[in-house]
Amino acid sequence: xxxxxxxxxxxxxxxxxxxxxxxxxxxxxxxxxxxxxxxxxxxxxxxxxxxxxxxxxxxxxxxxxxxxxxxxxxxxxxxxxxxxxxxxxxxxxxxxxxxxxxxxxxxxxxxxxxxxxxxxxxxxxxxxxxxxxxxxxxxxxxxxxxxxxxxxxxxxxxxxxxxxxxxxxxxxxx
Numbered sequence: 001x002x003x004x005x006x007x008x009x010x011x012x013x014x015x016x017x018x019x020x021x022x023x024x025x026x027x028x029x030x031x032x033x034x035x036x037x038x039x040x041x042x043x044x045x046x047x048x049x050x051x052x053x054x055x056x057x058x059x060x061x062x063x064x065x066x067x068x069x070x071x072x073x074x075x076x077x078x079x080x081x082x083x084x085x086x087x088x089x090x091x092x093x094x095x096x097x098x099x100x101x102x103x104x105x106x107x108x109x110x111x112x113x114x115x116x117x118x119x120x121x122x123x124x125x126x127x128x129x130x131x132x133x134x135x136x137x138x139x140x141x142x143x144x145x146x147x148x149x150x151x152x153x154x155x156x157x158x159x160x161x162x163x164x165x166x167x168x169x170x171x172x173x174x
Contacts, residue, residue, distance in 0.1 A: 076082040
């Protein structure tokens, strides 16, 4: 019986040894795969220099294309009749177009008149005060002239409101 127990001990002691041996082989296999993948990758200053040259070439070509687009004539969409012109020519055309236009002085901003007071509306004492700079409800608003020019002098603060046009009377039926 002593022989069978010693055989069991040897069998149990070999199992952990084979497990450790398998784990070591897996790590070795992983290391070989990593070296196979990383090994042929270029290293050193030559690799960085070639990448830098490619970046400089790409920058040079993009700047040349931009300069060509800004300084030459060409079609953008020939079917629609859209063309590009040099930027210097476009600036000259814009300056001459703006020089032909005569600037007009800005007129006063006309605010809409408040609606006529109704019987159910609150009295002016109960209403909230108007903000500073807002026109008073009783003050007349200057009308814009048809030519777009502002009046020569600003309206005086003592102007009275113009009377409202009379409403038409209902027609009488015979």
